[in-house]
Amino acid sequence: MTLVNEHYLKLKAGYLFPEIGRRVQAFAAANPQAKILRLGIGDVTRPLPPAVVKAMHRAVEEMGRVETFRGYGPEQGYRFLIDQIVQHDYQVRGVSLDPDEVFVSDGAKCDCGNIQEIFAVENTVALADPVYPVYLDTNVMAGRTGPADDQGRYGRIHYMPCTEGNRFLPDLPKGKVDLIYLCFPNNPTGAVAEREHLQVWVEYARKERAILLYDSAYEAFITQGHIPHSIYEIPGAKECAVEFRSFSKTAGFTGTRCAYTVVPKTVFAHTTDGKPVSLNQLWNRRQTTKFNGVSYPVQAAAAAVYSEEGKPQVRAIIDYYMENARIICDTLSPAGFTVYGGVNAPYVWLKAPRGMSSWDFFDLLLTQAHVVGTPGSGFGPSGEGFFRLSAFGHRDHTEEAVARIRNAASP
Secondary structure, three states, rough: OOOHHHHHHHHHOOHHHHHHHHHHHHHHOOOOOOOEEEEEOOOOOOOOOOOHHHHOOOOOOOOHHHHHHOOOOOOOOOHHHHHHHHHHHHHHHHOOOOHHHHHEOOOOHHHHHHHHOOOOOOOOOEEEEOOOOOHHHHHHHHOOOEEEOOOOEEEEEEEEOOOOOOOOOOOOOOOOOEEEEEEOOOOOOOOOOOOHHHHEEEEHHHHHEEEEEEEEEHHHHHHOOOOOOOOOHHOOOHOOEEEEEOOOHOOOOOOOOOOEEOOOOEEEEOOOOOOEEHHHHHHHHHHHHOOOOOHHHHHHHHHHOOOOHHHHHHHHHHHHHHHHEEEEEEEEOOOOOOEEEOOOEEEEEEOOOOOOOHHHHHHHHHHOOOOOOEEEHHHHHHHHHHHHHOOOOOOHHHHHHHHHHHHHHHO
């Protein structure tokens, strides 16, 4: 008899976004005349920058010639891309990295989910609440949690509530934890952490010999100059933090797939008898065993993001989305809605009016305004009563959607 991994059965009814899709599909089938506007899933709408497209075309042509064809590439990524990452994303901010501390991958979501494989199942995990579902669900699948209670909280997980009271910034865990997931700029709340806040986390992790798993996929959307873009801008972070980055939202790579993870050689976990083990070596072994690398044309396209032609084109895309975020905030706030985020992040965290639950507000917007957002409760119990709006839509759709929200659901 073949047995299943029963930890999968502990997962709640369904992953958040498929459940949204199910409800939207059912409404659309029953109301085929409705024009549905989507400000929910954080998928981008702007096309790839011209410099990226040009580089990809050139790389594909190379793959069609015997003399320039490439087969398997290095699992960690081509040096031509890694060198650009080190120079433009880190050296300019005073952070020194060796090339073999950067691992190119097919997505930050994949890396955030896969990183838990190199840690023992006995480790305790701390998560901000609300949180990007991948951090939690992959640890449930791995068997690192107990079952969920009626509020959706899993046993053995340390939840760090992020509320209006603490400006959506998690407080330090009260108990001992080993793995700590942080995300800034935050998905879903749009909150950012200042240098002093991150320094507290780094000092805590070093003292407790814990590991910070730092998702920085939205760092390019930071507009305020005093906000750190990398955890490694904080002294001591290279001893206790792994950082995840992505080209998906900044350069339109959601359907092209390219990201990277930084694992400094100075970050160690330990065996049960206290022997230090390099996470860099473990992650390298994991990748070389289970991953064959990102395709050459995609990496060539990603390298073009850093070119003199590509940088202003990428900046224009980011500015476009941030203008959408401004429109959302400037339309809904005067109408009486309470909104957060949208300044250093492409997400707006909206408080559901009149004490409505997150899913009730979702259904109201879908049926009355024909607008789709993301219920905050899908990101965790502390997200109840909130709603995430994405700034990644088309400009005219964004303007029309927030006007509909204002007219249909103003407090």
